Amino acid sequence: RKEVEQDPGPFNVPEGATVAFNCTYSNSASQSFFWYRQDCRKEPKLLMSVYSSGNEDGRFTAQLNRASQYISLLIRDSKLSDSATYLCVVNKGGGADGLTFGKGTHLIIQP
Amino acid sequence: DTGVSQDPRHKITKRGQNVTFRCDPISEHNRLYWYRQTLGQGPEFLTYFQNEAQLEKSRLLSDRFSAERPKGSFSTLEIQRTEQGDSAMYLCASSQSRFGYTFGSGTRLTVV
Numbered sequence: 283r284k285e286v287e288q289d290p291g292p293f294n295v296p297e298g299a300t301v302a303f304n305c306t307y308s309n310s311a312s313q314s315f316f317w318y319r320q321d322c323r324k325e326p327k328l329l330m331s332v333y334s335s336g337n338e339d340g341r342f343t344a345q346l347n348r349a350s351q352y353i354s355l356l357i358r359d360s361k362l363s364d365s366a367t368y369l370c371v372v373n374k375g376g377g378a379d380g381l382t383f384g385k386g387t388h389l390i391i392q393p
Numbered sequence: 394d395t396g397v398s399q400d401p402r403h404k405i406t407k408r409g410q411n412v413t414f415r416c417d418p419i420s421e422h423n424r425l426y427w428y429r430q431t432l433g434q435g436p437e438f439l440t441y442f443q444n445e446a447q448l449e450k451s452r453l454l455s456d457r458f459s460a461e462r463p464k465g466s467f468s469t470l471e472i473q474r475t476e477q478g479d480s481a482m483y484l485c486a487s488s489q490s491r492f493g494y495t496f497g498s499g500t501r502l503t504v505v
Contacts, residue, residue, distance in 0.1 A: 290433070325484060325496035326436060369435050380426050380449070381494060383435030 283308050286384035288370050293389045295360055303355045303387045305370030312382075315346055317355050318369040320386065326369055329355075357389075365391045395419060397497035399485050405503045406475055413471045414500045418487030425468050426494070427460055428484040436484055442468060475504045 288305040295301045307315075315332035330337065332344040332353055343356040353370055367386040374382070398417040406412050418425050423444050428436035439458065441449040445465040453459070462468040472479055482501050486494040
């Protein structure tokens with residue numbers, strides 16, 4: 283089983299719709315969780331951290347379920363500029379292991 | 394520009410040649426990471442430095458790969474005797490803590 287698993291998509295979604303991505307992680311010792319966004323042929327950029335209590339940043343909401351080892355990202359009122367690959371990321375802690383990335387979910391917002 | 398800088402942006406090399414990539418992290422960041430990303434995959438962790446100490450290198454892909462950070466500032470990643478399978482994007486990231494990674498734009502390597 284891969285450490286971080288995501289549906290690669292692509293998700294084709296009309297502009298203005300709500301879209302949700304999920305990911306699961308295998309290491310129960312994982313301590314911190316993130317969503318990164320990566321545009322085509324660009325570097326990954328931090329979108330938001332994910333907290334157990336759930337957190338929101340504008341149109342984006344992230345949720346973490348430690349018991350099920352499941353992370354989600356919800357995008358409301360999607361914009362054309364949201365088209366990108368969304369990478370689910372976990373950190374086992376301690377720094378030396380670095381971040382573990384999923385393969386990413388490719389999102390295409392259609393006008 | 395105070396971001397993470399990587400050089401070169403693109404490198405085309407013949408199989409069997411050695412290549413070296415450079416990363417200049419954000420100046421106040423003491424942690425530096427190297428990742429490799431192939432098409433359709435997420436970045437894959439390679440190695441980690443805290444200041445000049447390489448604290449994790451077991452994930453380097455083979456003994457052809459090595460990294461240095463001699464003065465705790467910039468870092469280099471070297472691949473010896475390149476193979477076609479080494480073609481990928483090599484990303485460097487820096488951070489001040491175990492959060493808040495900032496990635497550079499990467500070096501895209503093509504081995505022909």
